[in-house]
Amino acid sequence: MDPCKVSATLFGLVLSLSLGRHVRGSGRPEAVNIGAVLSYGSPIGKVARTAIEIAVGDVNADPDILAGTRLDLVMEDTNCSPFVGSIGVLKVLAKDTVAIIGPQSSTVAHIISYISSGLRVPLVSFAATDPTLSSLQYPFFVRMQQTDAYQMTAMADLIGYHGWRNVIAVYVDDDYGRNGIYALDNELAKKLSKVYRIALPVGASRAYISDMLQGSKVFGPRVYVVHANVDSGLKIFSIAQELQMITDEYAWLATDWLCTALGASEPNGTNSSLHYLQGIVGLCQHIPQSRRRGAFQARWSELYGKEMVSSELNVYGLYAYDTVWAVARSIDDFLNESGNITFTSTDELVNMKGKLQFDKLRTFAGGQLLLTKLLRQNFTGVIGQVQFDRDRNLKSGIIYEVINIDGALVRKVGYWANLKGLSTTLPEIMYRSGPQNFSISQTLGNITWPGGKGKAPRGWVAATNERPLRIGFPFRVGYVEFVTKVNENHTVEGFCIDVFEAAVKLIPYNIPHQFVSFGDGHSNPSYSDLVNMVSDKVIDAAVGDIAITTVRTAIVDFTQPYVSTGLVVVVPIKDVKSNTWAFLRPFSVIMWCVTVAFFFLIGVVIWLLEHRVNSDFRGSPKRQCVTIFLFSFSTLFQSQQEDTLSTLGRFVMMVWLFLLMVITSSYTASLTSFLTVQQLSTSINGIDCLIASNEPIGYQEGSFARDYMINALNIHRSRLVSLAGPEAYATALRVGPKDGGVAAIVDELPYIELFLQRTSGFGIVGQPFTRSGWGFALPRGSPLPLDLSSAIMKLSENGDLQRIHDKWFCKAGCTPQTAGSSDSDQLHLSNFWGLFLICGIAAVVSLFIFLIRAINQYIRLNKKHKGPAEQSRKGCCQAIYSFFDFIDEKEEAIKNIFKQRKSSSQPQVGIVELT
Known part of the structure; x- marks a missing residue:
């Protein structure tokens, strides 16, 4: 003790x-x-x-x-x-x-x-x-x-204002320094920022301080907060100057001890002797001007x-x-x-x-x-x-001045007040405006940073040439197109590596790095273990086909996904091109029956409408039956020999041809799909069927798919079979579950797309049942994910990401095979019942009009040849019979009239009135 x-x-x-x-x-x-x-x-x-x-x-x-x-x-x-x-x-x-x-x-x-x-x-x-x-x-x-808790809140706001995520605190390890930095750590934790601590013993020598500052360079942050007494603080800055650490790459912040060191109640003074404090930003306690103070x-x-x-x-x-x-x-x-x-x-x-x-x-x-x-x-x-307040501290408006040492001049660049935040407005004026939230409009004046720069330093370096980033990658056995190690010269290549290198080039600063393999090269490594190595600081980052999952995001930070992915189900499929009756598959049975029935219906309707006026629809009964049967079918190929002359016949033909156009185009498209899309050879058509089937399921070795199926889908682990790569996939699926294989494969979509491009006889069923992506894993709190994410978005926007994808995966085409179901892809009557209804209504209406006009003509002719008494004795049925007798008697007259019309230069259109 x-x-x-x-x-x-x-x-x-x-x-x-x-x-x-x-x-x-x-x-x-x-x-x-x-x-x-x-x-x-x-x-x-x-x-x-x-x-x-x-x-x-x-x-x-x-x-x-x-x-x-x-x-x-x-x-x-x-x-x-x-x-x-x-x-x-x-x-x-x-x-x-x-x-x-x-x-x-x-x-x-x-x-x-x-x-x-x-x-x-x-x-x-x-x-x-x-x-x-x-x-x-x-x-x-x-x-x-006031306690240092307020000052450290001000310091945390100053750090957050410049967007710095990590800082290094240098302090004397006594009650004042240690507890003050604990307060800063608590405030920065609220902003998801981190503090690296450099604790100095009381009365530390210059050599000790120099060694600690020199060793802090490996941490990465370049923002230093000095919280010490006056003598120790000035010694720290003097040594930092000797180590060339007060340059444009660094930012140095000091607590209120700095104002005491400057030796003036008003910080707008000059002190040329403190040349090693150039660019330093500090906090000073603010006391409002008053008559008593003056x-x-x-x-x-x-x-x-x-x-x-x-x-x-x-x-x-x-x-x-x-x-x-x-x-x-x-x-x-x-x-x-x-x-x-x-x-x-x-x-x-x-x-x-x-x-x-x-x-x-x-x-x-x-x-x-x-x-x-x-x-x-x-x-x-x-x-x-x-x-005084209830904690026995001075109760007043807590205000700090933000100062900046620029040459021999100490300038005020702003103020910090509790409940107000950072502002260039005098705090007394701010408090007069009443309680407001100024957090969204915090601002400071122009600051001159170390090296004379007017722009705030980035505040961290990812790595140095002396200590480059150690980037771990999975040493894969299968799907080496994504990432693999080339044993001849120990280099690394693959789609994921190319994306990472392209993103690094877009970052406006240098990131020295070296790749470190993870895995023995005989089996795919566990990706969860690779992510844990990042979390445990064994490596600085992980690059590869690493899926972003909830469990992994809890321990590391990921970049923006550069590949959208999800788990899919792959099953064996069979080819239907060898099926003799494949051409019938586009339409359901009812659809075929209704279509054929309409062919006959339209033929009969057109014959009735054209029989009286068109010699092509007349002749012996045998010839007329053949005409009725062939006319509507020949319209399918636009090869009918008979012309329609009546207005009603042409109207019915117009509706019928429109119906044929829609049906023909739909049939052609559906038949093309059936002849090119392959069909399932098992009863599994999605993840739900796979879960209920109790069949063995294959997954890629090292993939998160195993844990997902066990934890999220409640699939017993005894059903899961680990497979090394695409060759093992094909073998296990072809063998089948009865002979020691698997019924289906569950894996991420990018792997399956590559598998299907290079292996025939398999297809995807259903849609991806998870939504995720691949990203690069980095330690929590690292500033790199943000910059890498911005670079990945640029790659996506300028097309480079697609070009990298095509380089690795589109040498032989990029279209994966998808298994379908004939039942779900068939065309049914429900798809066209509206068109059939319109065509049927047009035919019925045309027949009705034709019938009314014919009866009307018969009645008018009958009145001319028979007396009123005889007309009154005939009933309705007798009139109808007489009408058809009348048609037969005048058949020869109609033929003669039609011949005259056909020989004339301007043929008449319409129904010829019988005289």
Whole structure:
């Protein structure tokens, strides 16, 4: 255990035991002691010591506070040491101090917080920013400051603003540095970013720091966040400059210690001596301008000009000044309520023997009341409103300034405020606008980065020539067109390799890499194991025909898919070209029957419509029957010898020919498909049939298809047969399940397409029953997937991806065979019933019109030759019989008329009226 922690625990246990009480004094005291524990030699301590002394003098000179009670200051130097600080606080507490101001170090604050809690003395720090000090473990610790949790949120937003995913944090491994970086890690984790840590021991040598920075180059990120004290931080930057790490390839960010190092309360100053800080971006605490602050700064400048103070004012001096006033006001409120300061002694400490005079340490009886009064303070100081939150931290608008060192000039390039984010607008103006969400419009001013560049560095390098990326690839046995190792010269080639190399060329920076094979070359390796190697950092990436699955995306990042794929089912098929009656397959039986029936129907209808006026449809009964049978069939080939003369006949023929055109074209297309598409030789026509069949199923060795069928489709593993490649596929399918083969193969579509191009007798049934793709696998958080994905999209858009595909797979055509089902592809009556209905209606309507016109002619002729009495005696049936007799009698007359029409130059059209 840390000796400092042991000491702290010991002090807490001993001092918290109060066995007896000793009361000293009565009435309002003439003086009250307050303590201050500082590091006099540090940049913060120099300014804070003077500011505290000035504040104590101002309090004692103000008649409106403490009502004549004098505030006495007891100070001790911690010398930046937790051990010395512990001794110093004991000396301060031995003088009956009611509150302690400081320390400025979080490490010292952790230790003496146990002591102050044991003696019930409030400890008010203006510089200890470790977030863990706000825990309930330190009930008497009050922070006149914000915690580093806010600063690290600002730093995370600054990193996210520039699109950096990974950073390297360099920090001193003490409570301040370690807990601050933990807070940064938590904030970046919310943005799916990662922190690589470089922990430095307290007082690390230049050689040690140099070795750690040099070794950090292999991590890849080029964004560094330095969180340290002033001395260590400047040493880190100085060494980085010597290592040529402050160049245009790097980005360096610093927490608020940098402003302290610059030595000015306003960062718009110049400091030419810090030449190795060029391009650095940092955060500074922002204190709003006010009349009180302006007056105090003017007063300090006057003292500095008279050499009465040794350092320029910084923000910690302002916080230290207001800390004294907060303590003084709380003491005033305490005295107004209790009237006196009371201490109690601990008998156990009095009885302790030795040179350490623990009997002088007394417990402040009113410590809890004073703490309550302190936490209730609400006044306006030089830093603005002084008020504490429930975690005993200063409650105010948390604002940081973003600064940039450009040459000898330190420029403000923006602000960060909680609930507002990054902006170039003055925070006071932003807060006046009310609660708004500015996260979507965050902006900063122009920043000059290391090397004088105005554009933000990329922030990482994938690899260097000294350490190229180790790209793993599967050493395949089958389907070597996708990826394989050429043993003669140990090179790698294949479709996937060509896609990767083409994508790398489109990335605007160099990615040194070398390929590493995975597999023994005798069997296909497990792709899940290959992906696990990427996750375990054994290799830097995996390239090949790697399917993107849910399980794999949980451990690695994938690029944009460069091949769309899915699992399909392949079965044996048979050729139907040898089938004698294959030409009948396009139409169903009902379709054939209805079509033939319509041929006869149309022949009869046309004969009825043309018989009276067209000699081609007349003659002996035998000749007329032959005409009826052949006429409609000959229209199928446009070879009929008879012409239609009547309007109704031509109308029926127009509808019939349109129906024939549609049926003929559909039959031709369907027959072509049946003669070229092969048919199933098994009953399996999809994945559902395959699952229910209980037949053995083949899959490619090493493929994720096995786990998918077991876990997602609930297929028993005993049914699954591992096959090495296309030759094994063909053999297993041809043998069949009865002789030790398989009923079907389940594999990804690209493999099956290549298999079907080169092997006949097999086909795909159904559609792909999964949707996925192939991508390149990289470690989680790597920036490479985004750039590679953009490059793959460019390859797809400019056609290079298709050209690479054709190079490897389209040497002998790219059309895979697909098995179909004759039943599903046949044409049925339901496909054409509308056309048949229209044709039938046209025929019926034409016959009806013809019949009405013929009857009308018969009636008119009958009236001319017979009297009214005789006409009235004939019934309807007799009229119909007479009509047909009339037709027969006039047959010869019709022939003569038709001959006359045919011999004329302009033949008449229509029905000839009988006279």
